[in-house]
Amino acid sequence: SQSLVxxxxxxxxxxxxxxxxxxxxxxxxxxxxxxxxxxxxxGKILGALALSLAAGGEQATDIDQLRAAPELFGSVASDATISR
Known part of the structure; x- marks a missing residue:
């Protein structure tokens, strides 16, 4: 629930x-x-990267913040997919 907040x-x-x-x-x-x-x-990948930056991420691998909350953000691409 803390991740939801x-x-x-x-x-x-x-x-x-x-x-x-x-x-x-x-x-x-x-x-x-x-x-x-x-x-x-x-669009899904770039949108997720924008959300990651807005959440305080500083690099592409910080997208794991979103991956940790699939109930909020759905399926998030892997680091390998994002780097391609």
Missing amino acids: SHAGLSVLTSFLNAVDFRRLCEDRFSQFVPATATHRP
């Missing part, structure tokens, strides 16, 4: 990303670099 403010950023259709925008711009069969799409 510490990440509660991220719901505003998540709502904003959804409101501007961030995933679709990223898909339009970056899908050429990602296989069509990829599980984690560009």
